[in-house]
Amino acid sequence: MFRATLKSLLARKVRLVLSGLAVVLGVTFVSGAFVLTDTLGRSFDSLFADAYAEVDVNVAAKPKLEVGEMEGQQISGPFPATALETVRAVDGVAEATGVVSTDGARLIGSNGKAVTSFGAPQLGGNWTGESDLVQLREGRAPQADNEIVINKGLADAGKVALGDRVGVLTLEPRQDFTIVGIFGYSGDRDSLGGVNEVMFTTPVAQQLMLGEPDVYNSIVVTAADGVSAEGLRDSVAAAVGDGYVVKTGEQLSADAAAGLKEGLAFFNRILLGFAAVALLVGTFLILNTFSIIVAQRTRELALLRAVGASGKQIIGSVVLEAIAVGLIASVFGLAAGIGIGALLAYLFGNLAGGLVLAGVAVPAAAVIGAFGVGLVITVLAALLPALRAARIPPIAAMQDVATPDRPLTKITVAGALVTAVGATLLFLGLGGHAGGNTLATILGGVLFSFIGVALLTPLISKPVVAALGAVFAGWVPGKLGRLNSGRNPRRTAITAAALMVGIALVTGITVILDSAKSSITGLIQDNVKAELVIAGVQSGPRPPTFDPAVLTETKAIPGVRMVDGQYVDQALVGDERAWVGAVTEPAAMRQIYGAEATAGDIDRLAPGQMMISSDTAESRGLSVGSTVPVQFARGDAQTYTVTGIYESSPILGPVMLPADAARNFSVTQPSQAFIQLEAGTSVSDVLPRIEALLADSPEVSVADREAFLEEQTGQLDGLLQMIQILLALAIVIAVLGIINTLALSVLERTRELGLLRAIGLRRSQTMGMITVEAVVISVFGALLGVVVGSGLGAAVVEALKDEGITELVLPWGQMGVFLGLAALIGVIAAVLPAIRAARINVLGAIAHD
Amino acid sequence: MTATTGQPASVAARASDVWKVYGSGEAQVIALRGVSAEFERGRFTAIMGPSGSGKSTLMHCLAGLDTVTRGTVHVGDTTVTGLGDAGLTKLRRDKVGFIFQQFNLLPTLTAKENILLPLSIAGRKADPAWYDVVIETVGLRDRLDHRPAQLSGGQQQRVACARALVARPEVIFADEPTGNLDSRSGAEVLNFLRNSVREHGQTIVMVTHDPTAAAYADRVVFLADGQIVSELIEPTAETVLDTMKKLDTPAEVAG
Numbered sequence A: 001m002f003r004a005t006l007k008s009l010l011a012r013k014v015r016l017v018l019s020g021l022a023v024v025l026g027v028t029f030v031s032g033a034f035v036l037t038d039t040l041g042r043s044f045d046s047l048f049a050d051a052y053a054e055v056d057v058n059v060a061a062k063p064k065l066e067v068g069e070m071e072g073q074q075i076s077g078p079f080p081a082t083a084l085e086t087v088r089a090v091d092g093v094a095e096a097t098g099v100v101s102t103d104g105a106r107l108i109g110s111n112g113k114a115v116t117s118f119g120a121p122q123l124g125g126n127w128t129g130e131s132d133l134v135q136l137r138e139g140r141a142p143q144a145d146n147e148i149v150i151n152k153g154l155a156d157a158g159k160v161a162l163g164d165r166v167g168v169l170t171l172e173p174r175q176d177f178t179i180v181g182i183f184g185y186s187g188d189r190d191s192l193g194g195v196n197e198v199m200f201t202t203p204v205a206q207q208l209m210l211g212e213p214d215v216y217n218s219i220v221v222t223a224a225d226g227v228s229a230e231g232l233r234d235s236v237a238a239a240v241g242d243g244y245v246v247k248t249g250e251q252l253s254a255d256a257a258a259g260l261k262e263g264l265a266f267f268n269r270i271l272l273g274f275a276a277v278a279l280l281v282g283t284f285l286i287l288n289t290f291s292i293i294v295a296q297r298t299r300e301l302a303l304l305r306a307v308g309a310s311g312k313q314i315i316g317s318v319v320l321e322a323i324a325v326g327l328i329a330s331v332f333g334l335a336a337g338i339g340i341g342a343l344l345a346y347l348f349g350n351l352a353g354g355l356v357l358a359g360v361a362v363p364a365a366a367v368i369g370a371f372g373v374g375l376v377i378t379v380l381a382a383l384l385p386a387l388r389a390a391r392i393p394p395i396a397a398m399q400d401v402a403t404p405d406r407p408l409t410k411i412t413v414a415g416a417l418v419t420a421v422g423a424t425l426l427f428l429g430l431g432g433h434a435g436g437n438t439l440a441t442i443l444g445g446v447l448f449s450f451i452g453v454a455l456l457t458p459l460i461s462k463p464v465v466a467a468l469g470a471v472f473a474g475w476v477p478g479k480l481g482r483l484n485s486g487r488n489p490r491r492t493a494i495t496a497a498a499l500m501v502g503i504a505l506v507t508g509i510t511v512i513l514d515s516a517k518s519s520i521t522g523l524i525q526d527n528v529k530a531e532l533v534i535a536g537v538q539s540g541p542r543p544p545t546f547d548p549a550v551l552t553e554t555k556a557i558p559g560v561r562m563v564d565g566q567y568v569d570q571a572l573v574g575d576e577r578a579w580v581g582a583v584t585e586p587a588a589m590r591q592i593y594g595a596e597a598t599a600g601d602i603d604r605l606a607p608g609q610m611m612i613s614s615d616t617a618e619s620r621g622l623s624v625g626s627t628v629p630v631q632f633a634r635g636d637a638q639t640y641t642v643t644g645i646y647e648s649s650p651i652l653g654p655v656m657l658p659a660d661a662a663r664n665f666s667v668t669q670p671s672q673a674f675i676q677l678e679a680g681t682s683v684s685d686v687l688p689r690i691e692a693l694l695a696d697s698p699e700v701s702v703a704d705r706e707a708f709l710e711e712q713t714g715q716l717d718g719l720l721q722m723i724q725i726l727l728a729l730a731i732v733i734a735v736l737g738i739i740n741t742l743a744l745s746v747l748e749r750t751r752e753l754g755l756l757r758a759i760g761l762r763r764s765q766t767m768g769m770i771t772v773e774a775v776v777i778s779v780f781g782a783l784l785g786v787v788v789g790s791g792l793g794a795a796v797v798e799a800l801k802d803e804g805i806t807e808l809v810l811p812w813g814q815m816g817v818f819l820g821l822a823a824l825i826g827v828i829a830a831v832l833p834a835i836r837a838a839r840i841n842v843l844g845a846i847a848h849d
Numbered sequence B: 001m002t003a004t005t006g007q008p009a010s011v012a013a014r015a016s017d018v019w020k021v022y023g024s025g026e027a028q029v030i031a032l033r034g035v036s037a038e039f040e041r042g043r044f045t046a047i048m049g050p051s052g053s054g055k056s057t058l059m060h061c062l063a064g065l066d067t068v069t070r071g072t073v074h075v076g077d078t079t080v081t082g083l084g085d086a087g088l089t090k091l092r093r094d095k096v097g098f099i100f101q102q103f104n105l106l107p108t109l110t111a112k113e114n115i116l117l118p119l120s121i122a123g124r125k126a127d128p129a130w131y132d133v134v135i136e137t138v139g140l141r142d143r144l145d146h147r148p149a150q151l152s153g154g155q156q157q158r159v160a161c162a163r164a165l166v167a168r169p170e171v172i173f174a175d176e177p178t179g180n181l182d183s184r185s186g187a188e189v190l191n192f193l194r195n196s197v198r199e200h201g202q203t204i205v206m207v208t209h210d211p212t213a214a215a216y217a218d219r220v221v222f223l224a225d226g227q228i229v230s231e232l233i234e235p236t237a238e239t240v241l242d243t244m245k246k247l248d249t250p251a252e253v254a255g
Ligand SMILES: Nc1ncnc2c1ncn2[C@@H]1O[C@H](COP(=O)(O)OP(=O)(O)OP(=O)(O)O)[C@@H](O)[C@H]1O
Pocket: B022, B023, B029, B030, B031, B049, B050, B051, B052, B053, B054, B055, B056, B057, B058
């Protein structure tokens, strides 16, 4: 039995390759994700270990505000320089250096634009001299207030050189400095993991990066000989007291790496999510392949039954084949995954600049994931066909192989049930009734919906395929192709369902993003009465900012009626963290943003006063006159009094403060401004004048409202594209499925094709027939995908109504493109099977057994 | 086409010194050794012979389904030998009809669609009068909308016959068309074939094992070991059986 299975398997190499390929792709994705994140994780470990190698103990102030890695940046607040003396006095301290180093120093490159770092910090700090880690490559240390040294990576990125005079944006607007030195890091690195650094003299760094003279944000301590880092940490901690966090260098590096790894783990989960989609599609494909194989081997299996094989042995034979396919596919998938993971890590390392990659290793998770997923999925998918094979009666060996048209009742009932479960889960998840498991419930709902619809597909396929085929009614090969695609509803259905998954996800996400885009655009167009907007595109944790002086200068331009500059940050309001905004022109609330007061006064804000949205007021039980303590990223907690409450709106944040609050924000400059013009003033008169004002604020630009909206929503387009690329994999697998189904069908119908050729069907007509079959199947799949995707998208949009996504936008154009693309996919998928069918030897086919 | 029974000198298919060799070296099989034969228009010819004598091979070569190793084959005025795929397809569309032993119909099409399939593939319309005659003769008028799975073996074979006839090909080749049928359905099919020859001047070449079937033909050609060894005109089951016996005896001695 075992031998018979292996022989039959080896005899059908094409079949093996095709059914295995889907598993290979899915496994590649899974293991690739693990290898990538593992390699990057270990690379970051060693990067931070390097960066903090010379730190025995590090002292920092307790952060005023705890902010998670994914939500923004945490600022360890400045502390007085006197702490340095306290630390130096501790026993066992050999050396203690006061350090200024925080994110937010943006160098303006030779092209006049601020150099960006793809999300890595852009540190600004004080030059504390060369060390084992940091060495000057050219020039000297900064001595005067207008001198800086920068790392080589930054010099290259900004195309600036020693001796150049360059602008730097910090907490303060642009100031110009001379580059007197360029430094690199040990190991001939130009940057540490893409981080850029601008080093000033200490007083300048204190003023520009921390906003106050005579403060540091950390102290780096070297232990005297024979003193352990841990011991020293404890004695330093005791000396500086409660307001400080004291860590050993090792702890510091572990914590820093852990922060980044949180991000990597998130990234890993996203990749695994896409792998899951790919595998779901692959499961359909494998299920189909094995079903067809069993159908084709009916005679062979029946013969085995006739000569005494038991039902169990038949199941064993099919499952054994599945195990073989799963194993081989997992091995190939794992190998490909390691390759791809390593390649991506290499690309990432290059992008990040100077991230020295740890050697590629294969984490256990990748191996377990690969074999677990590859084997389990393949065997599970083969189980149903195996059970069916066991029910083949021995008599079938004597009969002509007829594919009995089994009734679709059972499968339809099952499909309806599963779809109902999916819909219920979606309803619970989207409606917020799922308790803490909203995401899991929604994902489960989507999964069940897909499987349910896939089970319903055979029933739907009959009328839809007939309708689709009507297009080819006048053409005989077309008609034959259409009939072929309808002759085995299950096979057609599963093949189409595989394509459905990818297209439904892309469509659903497009519906959501397009609806969001259009709702936001509509909201702003309807409510914001500003002709011009100053804003930039955010590319890291910090928003782009500009010189607040621009606001007053803009206000002075003739024809400008009102200017409102906005600052944003997170703060602890009461005892809950919230996004807070500071506005330079409170009157804009009503006059530009169309806010409506529900209580109090929303036209004015004096220092110490705040306005809140009606939702915030309700959820926190606040009313006009309530006082709330607010802790910003800097400074001490301050008490604000609620003086106005405005109707909640998606375009207005929950808390509005006067502009003076912004000096305690982590980013102390405005990031956006809305400008209203006098009636009759033309935009084109004012725009160039504001542009001129922004010459020294290269991170932002001024644009009319339409351009601003396009720029802002353009970020959603980028997201959409990325998702589409990742989901394209699922579609590729589905295409493999179509090729597979067709190829196997062609094999199965060898005789029939021979007969057709014998009675005069031309080669080209044969190919036409196969192509029509493929096109009908894939367009059917795309149609399902578009419908299911629109449904899912609409459900999500409905659930997000309260978040301001009020408009449902169905991307008709894109759906049309998908259908067209599906037709093309069908044509492409048909190429090989069609050639094979056309090459069938007429005589051989008729003599075929 | 005005050919009627008995009009001589008009040849529907001709094999001239046809050799067919399969394989090479040790595994070489010579299936046909210089077969020359003519199949007159408007006649019903049966090919008989022991198993493995080359009947099917000869028929495949005549129909252009297989190539000959040596010699030439003509169907009507077309030289089949040397035709490419396009030429062969055209030949099959216009001049040749087939009836096989089994698996003759497309399961997805109804009986009527199966019958009209060769014409629709070629983009031609059936002559309605002729179509009516064919349907009448096969006697399947009430079964036309049924699919093959809903028809008996004999009915399926009659549909296959109707399909071959409806295009009025130069010659119909049938390889053991009654091989899968019981004697009654077999007789129906054979009667039908003979009538189409007698009444409509169709040319048919049929391979068979069955002397009774061969007796329906106007002429029987006997093959043994790849060569034509005998021939009977106006055969009866008895004369065919006799000839067969004579053929078998030396073959057994030689074997
Ligand atoms: N494709 C092939 N390759 C090799 N040898 C072949 C092939 N087809 C037929 N033969 C051989 O050619 C000879 C004639 O075969 P053919 O099929 O014509 O016999 P037949 O007279 O039709 O027999 P039967 O009555 O059993 O159908 C046989 O010896 C057979 O083994």
